[in-house]
Amino acid sequence: MHALDAVRAFALLLGIVLHAAMSFLPSPTRFWFIEDTHQSLVLSGVTFAIHVFRMTTFFLMAGFFASMSFHRRGTPGFIKDRLLRIALPLVVAWPIVFAPMAVSVIWASQFPHGGPLPGAAGWPPVLPRFPLTHLWFLYVLIELYAAALLLRTGVVTIDRAGRIRMAIDRLFAAIMTSRLAPAILALPIGLAISLDPKWVGWIGIRTPDQSLITNGQAWIAYGSALAVGWLLHRQIGLLRQLERRCLLNTAMAIGLIALSYGLAFAVSMVATHVVAAPVSLPMIRLAGAIAYALAIWTTSFAAIGLALRFMAGFSRTRRYLADASYWLYLIHMPIVMALQLAVSQFDWPWPAKYALILLVAMPPMLASYHLLVRGTIIGWLLNGRRPQPDGAPRNAAAGPASG
Numbered sequence: 001m002h003a004l005d006a007v008r009a010f011a012l013l014l015g016i017v018l019h020a021a022m023s024f025l026p027s028p029t030r031f032w033f034i035e036d037t038h039q040s041l042v043l044s045g046v047t048f049a050i051h052v053f054r055m056t057t058f059f060l061m062a063g064f065f066a067s068m069s070f071h072r073r074g075t076p077g078f079i080k081d082r083l084l085r086i087a088l089p090l091v092v093a094w095p096i097v098f099a100p101m102a103v104s105v106i107w108a109s110q111f112p113h114g115g116p117l118p119g120a121a122g123w124p125p126v127l128p129r130f131p132l133t134h135l136w137f138l139y140v141l142i143e144l145y146a147a148a149l150l151l152r153t154g155v156v157t158i159d160r161a162g163r164i165r166m167a168i169d170r171l172f173a174a175i176m177t178s179r180l181a182p183a184i185l186a187l188p189i190g191l192a193i194s195l196d197p198k199w200v201g202w203i204g205i206r207t208p209d210q211s212l213i214t215n216g217q218a219w220i221a222y223g224s225a226l227a228v229g230w231l232l233h234r235q236i237g238l239l240r241q242l243e244r245r246c247l248l249n250t251a252m253a254i255g256l257i258a259l260s261y262g263l264a265f266a267v268s269m270v271a272t273h274v275v276a277a278p279v280s281l282p283m284i285r286l287a288g289a290i291a292y293a294l295a296i297w298t299t300s301f302a303a304i305g306l307a308l309r310f311m312a313g314f315s316r317t318r319r320y321l322a323d324a325s326y327w328l329y330l331i332h333m334p335i336v337m338a339l340q341l342a343v344s345q346f347d348w349p350w351p352a353k354y355a356l357i358l359l360v361a362m363p364p365m366l367a368s369y370h371l372l373v374r375g376t377i378i379g380w381l382l383n384g385r386r387p388q389p390d391g392a393p394r395n396a397a398a399g400p401a402s403g
Contacts, residue, residue, distance in 0.1 A: 063229025201264025
């Protein structure tokens with residue numbers, strides 16, 4: 001499973017790339033704690049593309065490896081494993097990363113175009129409002145794992161002969177072998193975002209990072225992705241379909257992302273009365289929702305298919321980064337925010353500042369993993385068991401998306 005483990009790690013590491021770019025994104029209203037003096041349409045396009053598929057792909061892998069873990073450990077073992085590797089890191093890491101993030105926001109208030117966002121909740125938050133920060137994915141994983149266990153228990157209770165599960169497997173196989181698979185799977189989330197009168201393409205799936213009640217869009221998008229991953233593990237041979245169609249899906253993904261980006265831009269222009277449109281704003285928004293939903297699944301399938309084709313073998317570098325990715329993602333946000341603030345007022349071109357943020361952030365984060373995490377009890381908690389010597393075979397079902 002080297003390819004799938006690489007996909008999981010790639011999704012987490014892309015989050016660092018995305019968050020490091022946030023201060024450079026042009027926007028009519030400030031949506032990040034600091035706006036850099038040099039904005040970038042290039043980074044706007046890059047982050048848009050990453051945001052389309054990153055978390056859906058991650059939750060798909062989470063469902064795949066969760067099914068693997070469940071069938072190896074059973075219900076009690078699965079619950080214990082998820083509490084240790086998902087719930088415990090969330091509870092321990094949240095205060096550690098939130099405190100320096102809050103300091104950065106307060107520091108940013110001394111700069112033009114910086115500080116707390118308008119409408120930000122005060123402290124302490126009034127529940128269910130709660131700043132989950134970039135660790136929201138752990139909270140949603142816990143919710144979805146619980147839902148998956150309850151659903152499976154209910155199905156098994158009423159389907160002791162296994163006929164319902166066999167029918168579901170046949171239906172899922174028919175979907176995955178169809179060339180219309182991305183369109184079929186896009187229906188739930190496409191419907192959800194098209195019915196949201198405030199939805200615009202820039203925001204994608206509404207990030208559930210400010211409340212303990214996960215919004216419906218996130219439940220539908222990430223819940224369906226986790227379900228697809230779980231069902232894929234029941235029929236691993238279906239992964240070959242994604243591998244065979246990876247180039248076609250990649251070409252379609254590029255086109256759909258470009259179309260979604262253009263429609264999001266059009267919605268912004270029409271909504272702010274910068275330009276007049278030959279069709280109504282709701283029609284443009286509907287077209288954007290359809291294109292975005294298709295882009296989500298086509299790009300997710302493309303990413304997995306490309307990994308299966310080109311990353312199926314063992315790579316010591318990829319193995320190391322896969323092991324490190326969970327830790328890097330947990331700790332990166334306060335480091336990236338501090339660096340964004342430090343360079344925000346420099347009169348440098350944006351490529352220099354963006355590259356500096358990543359080049360300064362990554363070495364100490366990797367060093368902290370190597371010295372403080374790898375081979376320690378922290379590494380055991382995050383990655384399932386103490387890493388074997390570099391190059392040795394290892395269970396690929398590691399990290400927050402796995403068992």
